Amino acid sequence: MSGENTELKGDLAESILSDELDSEFSDIYRGKEMNEEAALAFASSRPVRLVVIAGEVKGGKTTLLTTLYEMFQDGPVSGQNFAGSFTLPGLENRCHQSRVESENETELSPRTPYKGPEPTYLHLRTSPKEQPRDATDFLFTDVSGEMFEHAIDSEKECKELTFLLRANHFILLLDGEKAVRDGKWSMVQNGRTLLQSCIDYGMLPKFCAVTVIWSKFDYFEAALSPAREGNQKFCDDIEADFRTRFGHRVGSLSFRRIAARPKRKRELGFGYGVGKLLTEWLETSLTAKPMHLHPELPMGSRESELFTLRHPAPAS
C-alpha cells in the first residue's frame, strides 16, 4: 500500500477504538482484537487484505497467526519488515500461552471462544525491506472453529458469515495431526463440506484466493516409511480431489504445507512454510479497493449486514 494519509498516522485509530476520557489522561486505541465495527472503520481509509482463516476447533488457526507475528519478532519474514499493528496487545495476549513466562509445561494456543457469527480481527502491517512505503495492511479473522462447524450444518448460519464476502484470502486448514490418525477422513470431509457450503451459498467472492493448508505438517514428516509415503499419497489424493471439485469455482486455488511450531520434527524450524504463505498473500493480486462506508442503501439491523451493504463485492 502506498499513498498519502494511509500510514499509521491519523485520527482513525483514536476515533474507533477509544477508551473513555478523564481529566488527566487522554484515550488511545485499545489494541485488543477489533470487532466488526472497528474493522469496518479501519478498512474505510485504506486498502486492507482480509484473510479469513477457517478450520476445525484446535486446527491451528490462532497458532498460524501468532507464529507469523512471532517470526517478525526475530527478524524480517520473506523480505518483509514488520511495519506495525493496531492490535499488539491482542497478539501478545495470544502468544502468552506458548511462552515460558506462562509457566505452561507445553505450548498452548488460547482457544478462541465462540460468540456467534461476528468475527474478531487482528491487524498486521508489513512492507518490503527495499520499498518501505509499499506497505500492506492485513486484517486476519480470529474466530472459533465452532463458527465454521455451524456453517457446515446450516445454510442460514453459513450466510450469516458475511465477512466471507469481503475475504481476499480464504485459508482452509486441514489438521495434519488428524491426517495421520483414524479421524482423517472425517477431518477432510468437514473441510471439504465447509468450502463447498461457502461456495454453494455464494459466500466466497470470485476474487477470493483460496488456499488449502495442511497444518501441523511435521506429523507427516515425522512418520517413518512406509507410513510416510502413505501420508504423502493421502495428501496428493485429497489435493487432486479439491482441484477437481473447486478449482473452477474459485478465483484461485492453491495448496500449502506448514508446520507453524513443529513439535514432531523440529528440524523443520519454527514457522515452517509460513513465510511462503505470506509471500503468496502478497503476490496474489488484490482486487479489493478502499471500502465505501456510506452506500445509499437501506441499512440492515446487524452490524455484519451493515458491513456487507457498505462494501459491495466488485463485479466478477
Added chain:
Amino acid sequence: MSPRVSQQLSLVGLPHSGKTSFIAALWYMVDQMTGPCGLKLEKLEGERKHLNQIRDAWIGYRPVPRTSMATEKVVSMILRNEKTNATATLHLPDLSGEGFQEQWSKRHLARKYEAQLASSIGALFFIHPNLVKPHRIDDIEEISAVVTKSIPSDASENKFVAKPVSWNAEKSPTQVQLVELLQIIGTRKSFKPPFRLAVIVSAFDLAAHLGLTPVEFIERELPMLKQFLDANGHMFECNFYGLSAQGGEYHSPELLDNMILNPAALWARILANQEPLCQWLNAEMTATTKQAIAGAADAPALRRALAEALNSLLGRGDLWSPDRFAAIQLREETAYQLDNLLLKASKENTEVMAVNRLLLEESFGTEVSREWKNRNGHSDLVKLHPLERVSVFGTSVTNPRDITEPIQWLMR
C-alpha cells in the same frame, strides 16, 4: 546572529531505560562554563530540586534516586547552541517511565505528555540493553526433554506442576512496548512527520562486549523495532546512539554471600543478644528470617541466609543511634560518612545503605568483609573527572564526550 525560534523536544522511554542518569549528567554538563558540551543551559523552567538531587547523586558516584510518578513535576530545559545560536526546549515529562509503560498496559496517555508531543519536532528515545525478551516454550522443550530424562522416574512422577500464569501486559517484550510507544506518537492528531528520533541505547558500556555499533545492537537485539523504524522511515527520521552516562558501574553496599566471613560466629553473636546492635538486629529480624538462618543446612546456606537478613535491614534509617554505637570506635571514613548523612535533611536510600554497611563492618570486624561489590571498578571510576565520565557512540558522533550530541542532531 539572530536567535531562531526554540525547537521543542521530548524525552521518551520505558522505566529503567536510563533517562534519569542521562538527565543527571546532562544537568551537570550543560551548566559548566568549559567542557565538551556543544549546548549550554540558557534557562530552566520548573522545579529544579529533583534535578539537583539526581545531579548530586551522579557527581557523588551513587545511583540516581528512583523517580516516582507521584512526585515528579514538569521541567523544561532550554539549551542554546553556542555556534548557531539556536535554542531547543527539552521537555522532561516523565522521568520515571511509568507513564510510558501505562500507555501500553493501561491504554491511556497523560495529557501533559500529549501536549508536549504536539509541540515537539522530535524526541530522545531511550532503550536500556537489559531487555525483556520472550522465551518460546518450543525453544526450550528439547532442553527440558534432556533434563527430564536425567531425572529418576520416581522423581518425575512427583514433579511440581505450576499453575499457569495469566498474561501480564507489563511483562511483554521490550521491543513490542517500544513499537507501541511510537505507534501512539504516530497516531496523535497533532503528529507531523517526519518526527525526529534520537534512538539512544543507554548503559552502552554493558553491551560493549558485543562489539556492535548502536544501530547493529538494535538490529540484533530488537529486530522488530528496527523493522518498524525501517518501514516507517517517512514518519520517524532516526539516528542511533550508544550512551554511557555513568562512566562505569558503581560499587554497591549490598552484602554478597562471600562477604559473610564467619557465619557461625556472626549468628552466635546475634543470638547471644548482648551487644546493643545485636539486640536491635534480633528485634528487627522477622521470625521467618530467623527460622531460615537457624535452619541453614551448611555454611554456604548460612552465609546466604545471613546476607539476605542483613541486606533486608541495610536501608533502615534507624540502624544507627548514638547509644547503640557508643562503645565502638568508628574509623575516620565511617565517622565522616555518618556525619555527612546526619547533616542531610533529605537522605537518599543509597546513602543510608552505604553508611549502614560501614557500621556493620565496624561492629562485626572479623565476621563481615570490608570488600564491596565492584569496588575496583568504582575506584577507577572516581578517578575520572566528571566531564570524562560520559561516552557517546554512533557513526555521526563528532565529540564522544559531548552528551548533547543527540540533542544537537535533533536540533539540526
